[in-house]
Amino acid sequence: MYDLLIIGAGPAGANLARLIGDDPNNLYKTVIVDKRALDQPSDYRRIKSCGGLLSPDAQHMLAELDLSLPSYIMDSPQFFKVRTLDFDNQIERDYRRLYYNIDREKFDRHLFSLISKRVEKIPNTIVKTIDPMDGYWEIELVQDNKSYKIQARCIVGADGANSFTRRKIISSSRKAKYFSIQKSYEATQKLPYFIGVFDSDITDYYSWMIQKKDSILLGTALPCTEKNPHLKFDLLKQKVNAYLGLNLEVEHAVEGAFIERTFHPNDLLFTHFTKTPNGEKLPLALIGEASGAASPTSAEGISYALKTSLYFYRALTQSSRHNYKHILAGYERRCHVIRNNIAFKTVKSPGMYHPKIRGLVMRTGFTAINKKLQASSPLHLSQTSCGFYKKRTFP
Structure with missing residues (x-):
């Protein structure tokens, strides 16, 4: 019998397991399960589809956790600005942003390697069923086509957007609303910046381009209701090829993943209790994207x-042992700051995703890099009271 079962060993699950394992006063028997073979150098069967950028907020959290990144995780190039292409309004702007360009698979494997041996690790394993019993959860695991069952007093779902744990335990739980398609191409020119693309003909969210050494990632986030996702992706590739003068043809890899997009703080779910036939309440905590936090x-x-x-x-650690009601209440209370943060970003969202509002914001040059280009530049400059924005012939 385990005290804690962590399902998912991405940044949320792996960091929690690391913290528990490193605690000299830890009283909880903990196990962490993940479908990827994170104990191996690589697992090409299951790769996390991710642009692999660490935002300033993520960097802040790494500092708070005293976590450093070994050099082999860093990718190239490292860039210091975002180039924003608004195809709806035919405007291009540059913005200063400091992201760390990393290899996401190596990042996840590094965090997994930091988990102490005091926490049991079960990689390359699929969670098949989760059933409430009298006083504990019973979980069926499948590894190498062999199934077996384990028991745990509390489950921590850390299995990302469209969380299996959340959907399996909470029948009314919503599903992810977006998914990504990301393809890797041979780089035909250098892109020393992160490119964000807004085009309502493709998606009501956004698309991106990121260079990774000799490859370029091109991706887009599409609603799960989209009936022709590959046609939308082909349209995106056609437009960026034409606009940027690229030749993205030699395809290296195709990836996909669900994306969490929380439209309202009430959509966040951090804790839940499932009532058993004998009246007991079994605890569930959700962390990372499984909770809706993105x-x-x-x-x-x-x-x-x-x-x-x-x-x-x-x-x-600040609750009495096995008092899961108090533990989950303390966790819920701490997560109020996340609800407030996402509520604030939801208010900001129309400034990015409503085409007319975004057009007004970009034309003002608010927070943009305002610079005069050389006279020989092929770009036409339209001057505003706040600076310049570049204009090309948009597709």
């Missing part, structure tokens, strides 16, 4: 993953 403006989730895992750990 930026509604950028879909950034690593900072929230690290933050929610830290909040749950603090609630765990």
